[in-house]
Amino acid sequence: MSQKITIGKLALLIASLSDEELQAFRSTLDDVAFCQGKVGSMNLQKVISAVETAAKRNRIIHDSLYRETHALYHAILEGIDGVTRGHPSIGEMSRTVGLRFSIVRGRPYKDPDEGEWIAVAFYGTIGAPVKGAEHETFGLGINHI
Amino acid sequence: MSQKITIGKLALLIASLSDEELQAFRSTLDDVAFCQGKVGSMNLQKVISAVETAAKRNRIIHDSLYRETHALYHAILEGIDGVTRGHPSIGEMSRTVGLRFSIVRGRPYKDPDEGEWIAVAFYGTIGAPVKGAEHETFGLGINHI
Amino acid sequence: MSQKITIGKLALLIASLSDEELQAFRSTLDDVAFCQGKVGSMNLQKVISAVETAAKRNRIIHDSLYRETHALYHAILEGIDGVTRGHPSIGEMSRTVGLRFSIVRGRPYKDPDEGEWIAVAFYGTIGAPVKGAEHETFGLGINHI
Amino acid sequence: MSQKITIGKLALLIASLSDEELQAFRSTLDDVAFCQGKVGSMNLQKVISAVETAAKRNRIIHDSLYRETHALYHAILEGIDGVTRGHPSIGEMSRTVGLRFSIVRGRPYKDPDEGEWIAVAFYGTIGAPVKGAEHETFGLGINHI
Amino acid sequence: MSQKITIGKLALLIASLSDEELQAFRSTLDDVAFCQGKVGSMNLQKVISAVETAAKRNRIIHDSLYRETHALYHAILEGIDGVTRGHPSIGEMSRTVGLRFSIVRGRPYKDPDEGEWIAVAFYGTIGAPVKGAEHETFGLGINHI
Amino acid sequence: MSQKITIGKLALLIASLSDEELQAFRSTLDDVAFCQGKVGSMNLQKVISAVETAAKRNRIIHDSLYRETHALYHAILEGIDGVTRGHPSIGEMSRTVGLRFSIVRGRPYKDPDEGEWIAVAFYGTIGAPVKGAEHETFGLGINHI
Numbered sequence: 082m083s084q085k086i087t088i089g090k091l092a093l094l095i096a097s098l099s100d101e102e103l104q105a106f107r108s109t110l111d112d113v114a115f116c117q118g119k120v121g122s123m124n125l126q127k128v129i130s131a132v133e134t135a136a137k138r139n140r141i142i143h144d145s146l147y148r149e150t151h152a153l154y155h156a157i158l159e160g161i162d163g164v165t166r167g168h169p170s171i172g173e174m175s176r177t178v179g180l181r182f183s184i185v186r187g188r189p190y191k192d193p194d195e196g197e198w199i200a201v202a203f204y205g206t207i208g209a210p211v212k213g214a215e216h217e218t219f220g221l222g223i224n225h226i
Numbered sequence: 227m228s229q230k231i232t233i234g235k236l237a238l239l240i241a242s243l244s245d246e247e248l249q250a251f252r253s254t255l256d257d258v259a260f261c262q263g264k265v266g267s268m269n270l271q272k273v274i275s276a277v278e279t280a281a282k283r284n285r286i287i288h289d290s291l292y293r294e295t296h297a298l299y300h301a302i303l304e305g306i307d308g309v310t311r312g313h314p315s316i317g318e319m320s321r322t323v324g325l326r327f328s329i330v331r332g333r334p335y336k337d338p339d340e341g342e343w344i345a346v347a348f349y350g351t352i353g354a355p356v357k358g359a360e361h362e363t364f365g366l367g368i369n370h371i
Numbered sequence: 372m373s374q375k376i377t378i379g380k381l382a383l384l385i386a387s388l389s390d391e392e393l394q395a396f397r398s399t400l401d402d403v404a405f406c407q408g409k410v411g412s413m414n415l416q417k418v419i420s421a422v423e424t425a426a427k428r429n430r431i432i433h434d435s436l437y438r439e440t441h442a443l444y445h446a447i448l449e450g451i452d453g454v455t456r457g458h459p460s461i462g463e464m465s466r467t468v469g470l471r472f473s474i475v476r477g478r479p480y481k482d483p484d485e486g487e488w489i490a491v492a493f494y495g496t497i498g499a500p501v502k503g504a505e506h507e508t509f510g511l512g513i514n515h516i
Numbered sequence: 517m518s519q520k521i522t523i524g525k526l527a528l529l530i531a532s533l534s535d536e537e538l539q540a541f542r543s544t545l546d547d548v549a550f551c552q553g554k555v556g557s558m559n560l561q562k563v564i565s566a567v568e569t570a571a572k573r574n575r576i577i578h579d580s581l582y583r584e585t586h587a588l589y590h591a592i593l594e595g596i597d598g599v600t601r602g603h604p605s606i607g608e609m610s611r612t613v614g615l616r617f618s619i620v621r622g623r624p625y626k627d628p629d630e631g632e633w634i635a636v637a638f639y640g641t642i643g644a645p646v647k648g649a650e651h652e653t654f655g656l657g658i659n660h661i
Numbered sequence: 662m663s664q665k666i667t668i669g670k671l672a673l674l675i676a677s678l679s680d681e682e683l684q685a686f687r688s689t690l691d692d693v694a695f696c697q698g699k700v701g702s703m704n705l706q707k708v709i710s711a712v713e714t715a716a717k718r719n720r721i722i723h724d725s726l727y728r729e730t731h732a733l734y735h736a737i738l739e740g741i742d743g744v745t746r747g748h749p750s751i752g753e754m755s756r757t758v759g760l761r762f763s764i765v766r767g768r769p770y771k772d773p774d775e776g777e778w779i780a781v782a783f784y785g786t787i788g789a790p791v792k793g794a795e796h797e798t799f800g801l802g803i804n805h806i
Numbered sequence: 807m808s809q810k811i812t813i814g815k816l817a818l819l820i821a822s823l824s825d826e827e828l829q830a831f832r833s834t835l836d837d838v839a840f841c842q843g844k845v846g847s848m849n850l851q852k853v854i855s856a857v858e859t860a861a862k863r864n865r866i867i868h869d870s871l872y873r874e875t876h877a878l879y880h881a882i883l884e885g886i887d888g889v890t891r892g893h894p895s896i897g898e899m900s901r902t903v904g905l906r907f908s909i910v911r912g913r914p915y916k917d918p919d920e921g922e923w924i925a926v927a928f929y930g931t932i933g934a935p936v937k938g939a940e941h942e943t944f945g946l947g948i949n950h951i
């Protein structure tokens with residue numbers, strides 16, 4: 082891989098590992114900005130908003146620049162494509178999600194002109210709105226920012 | 227989570243971690259059957275076949291039972307949905323993938339009647355058919371088997 | 372066809388034929404478990420729930436096993452793909468459905484190890500939320516269970 | 517249902533019933549134009565062409581009018597959505613189909629101004645390119661013509 | 662192009678040009694029926710209804726014929742596919758639209774037997790539900806009527 | 807609209823207007839970089855490549871920066887979503903396209919920090935691979951670059 086920092090892999094580890102498990106990877110997080118959060122909902126709009134709010138509150142993206150909101154939004158949607166496997170819809174399809182998510186911003190490529198990129202990862206469960214009737218799900222979106 | 231073994235998380239770690247990084251998680255792999263492989267192609271059919279062949283060669287699924295082939299096939303397709311984010315097509319969309327994949331089969335739920343499930347994970351790059359013009363991608367599919 | 376019982380064809384006949392028309396096929400229903408129901412809605416979640424509820428109430432699936440709920444859910448979604456032709460959404464797309472549905476569970480294959488499979492069929496109308504402004508629609512989903 | 521002739525139901529019966537089974541419905545076919553055919557392929561283009569060719573050869577549609585070709589094409593695609601459940605692709609997704617199809621043209625509505633409509637139905641199997649590793653599939657498309 | 666009147670191009674110009682800019686094309690509008698309108702919403706159902714209502718109020722389509730409602734509906738959905746790029750959903754995906762739309766009905770082909778066709782175009786913005794956080798979007802749908 | 811330059815509208819005009827018709831809009835093109843081209847094919851990969859090649863040859867994007875290739879690629883795909891209305895596939899779906907396309911790069915927003923954005927527009931015909939059996943189609947994609 083021609084990338085020096087794999088922001089996607091970092092995002093998926095932050096979203097899926099426990100704090101203890103993540104210790105081994107802590108040093109690789111020094112060169113990126115990141116945050117994490119949790120959201121459980123039957124409402125896709127709330128899932129998207131939770132990530133956008135976390136990104137702004139933790140200053141991963143510039144609050145007032147649409148350019149950055151746009152880059153993040155499409156990365157979120159690509160992650161949602163993985164979580165929902167084809168149909169970006171939750172409650173309407175009679176299912177619910179319980180997700181941890183992470184956002185990682187950094188410079189993955191050696192060439193400095195490639196600039197900054199953003200990764201959004203989701204890990205958790207998707208299933209019927211009944212406790213335990215669920216299986217794991219994962220999604221990763223990547224965009225230039 | 228009501229699951230005792232998270233086969234999806236194991237699959238994503240096997241697909242994305244180096245051998246060295248995976249050491250810390252080795253003991254958790256004792257209770258599942260798994261295999262891994264690599265495939266690079268502009269042809270989606272070859273990606274699907276690579277996973278199916280690995281699953282059969284490593285006896286993760288029963289070669290002669292369509293039931294098991296069917297369970298694996300839909301898990302692969304769900305993983306491909308994550309990799310391709312909505313459009314399960316590679317070369318036709320002028321892009322190529324270089325992927326590591328893993329297949330994990332086990333009993334995730336405490337209730338033994340929930341039986342066996344299978345997880346398929348992909349991690350690698352997707353991009354233009356030009357060296358370096360690519361970013362990371364990930365996909366996870368899960369099914370009962 | 373290598374199948375001895377075509378559960379999909381049985382499901383489509385139960386969903387679309389009148390009781391009288393179905394008489395000729397009654398004997399072929401002896402080797403399967405099945406039920407039928409009706410649902411009219413602009414809300415996809417209600418359509419999915421109607422099928423799940425009928426399956427549980429008629430003991431076509433095991434109420435407390437997620438494994439069986441999962442198999443049924445994906446069969447329903449595949450049937451909905453046929454009904455909605457690509458976009459699993461009803462009211463949001465300003466359309467409504469009036470559907471009869473059927474669920475058939477049986478052993479389609481000669482090899483007993485292929486085990487049980489489930490078919491879900493929908494037949495009815497889809498159209499504008501105006502009486503008569505509608506045409507026929509059909510969907511069939513099949514899964515191992 | 518406000519329709520006097522259910523061309524969709526006729527199409528699905530022609531595509532899925534044996535000649536013997538279809539006898540009971542013969543009289544209802546008097547008021548429509550219809551034809552049937554078979555196609556087995558990993559190539560979606562061949563499936564579409566088989567239906568178009570049958571429609572023209574049997575004079576179900578006007579060979580030289582694009583208007584009629586267009587109406588038929590979209591009905592075929594809607595039927596393919598049911599057959600492929602969301603992703604209109606066969607060989608690229610490492611699967612093959614063996615299908616019987618039917619085309620029915622008639623006047624379903626009581627109001628003569630509603631004019632002619634066309635239905636396309638597919639019934640058969642979809643699965644891995646290995647004999648027996650397949651399950652049933654169905655699709656129905658309807659359009660004004 | 663074998664068409665004498667490009668109803669799609671006329672629709673896109675009506676939807677996107679100012680009254681002043683449209684002057685240069687006025688004469689080409691003499692041979693078609695058309696109307697225009699505006700709609701801003703996070704609710705896809707409202708967008709679809711706005712176009713349907715405008716079409717009926719301006720007598721572009723026959724109010725009481727389902728045949729014409731059906732032709733228009735599928736043209737609208739094809740236009741929405743362009744606006745939403747793949748996922749016909751707005752508010753649920755945490756985005757909002759502000760759109761001008763146009764409907765053009767005419768006889769595009771030289772051969773009079775090709776009859777009437779309808780074009781629906783949308784032009785405006787799509788983005789986050791925050792003022793200014795949006796970019797342009799466009800969609801065009803065409804159908805025989 | 808909070809944009810001072812509507813790059814999407816410029817792209818759609820360049821793709822759809824004749825040279826003569828475009829004269830009236832020439833002055834508005836002074837503040838953007840743009841190019842145009844033509845492509846006819848049953849092969850989606852060729853359509854995508856034609857746009858990428860034109861963008862590089864006309865120096866609309868930086869040849870050696872993946873960041874710019876990535877921004878353009880996603881803008882092209884969004885335009886293709888409009889052209890193909892939901893299924894980014896041409897020949898496999900037994901259809902062909904004849905398209906003019908345009909690429910416009912500029913600074914649409916008043917705030918200089920919003921930086922550069924890119925628009926890709928397609929206008930032409932889609933239809934059966936038979937002369938004249940086709941209707942108009944349009945697609946527009948927009949991305950930050």
Ligand SMILES: [Mg+2]
Pocket residue numbers: 223224361876880
């Ligand atoms: Mg990308």
Ligand SMILES: [Mg+2]
Pocket residue numbers: 216368369441445
């Ligand atoms: Mg599932």
Ligand SMILES: [Mg+2]
Pocket residue numbers: 296300513514651
């Ligand atoms: Mg299947």
Ligand SMILES: [Mg+2]
Pocket residue numbers: 506658659731735
């Ligand atoms: Mg319809």
Ligand SMILES: [Mg+2]
Pocket residue numbers: 586590803804941
């Ligand atoms: Mg068309």
Ligand SMILES: [Mg+2]
Pocket residue numbers: 151155796948949
């Ligand atoms: Mg965008």
